[in-house]
Amino acid sequence: MQMQTRPETETEAEVADTTNESHSESEMTDIDPLTDERIDFEEFEKLDLRVAxxxxxxxxxxxxxxxxxxxxxxxEQRQLVAGIRQLHDLDDIVGETVVVVANLEKAEIFGVESNGMLLAAGADADLLTTREDAEPGTSIQ
Structure with a gap:
């Protein structure tokens, strides 16, 4: 069965053109260059990303x-060590829904056991979250 697509309207084509334009270097000061190193899908599937x-x-x-x-x-509840102390008021993030790498090997950091990793973006460590209210433990697909 062949998929049917509707033709783009002129407005959609204009939007597509603007989203494909390169951003100037001044707009991308906090963005690291993309890596040429790739992983295959099987490697990606090994990550256990969960809502927490x-x-x-x-x-x-x-x-x-x-x-x-x-x-x-x-x-279950897990203890993590996260590099967010200078960037977030720790009291304000209690109750936040975040994304966690749940199958990262345990590590001891400054004498504290860490059993996973919070995902965050950018220099401000903007915590990754879900768009809707997902239940803790929900797998990220």
């Missing part, structure tokens, strides 16, 4: 940038 709710935060002693973050993953 932040339920507790506290600064890590002697670590200016790090915070201890406890998240609810639906079936």
């Amino acid at each position: 709710e932040i339920i507790e935060t506290e600064p890590i002693e002697d670590a200016d940038k790090l915070a201890r973050v406890v998240v609810d993953l639906g079936i």
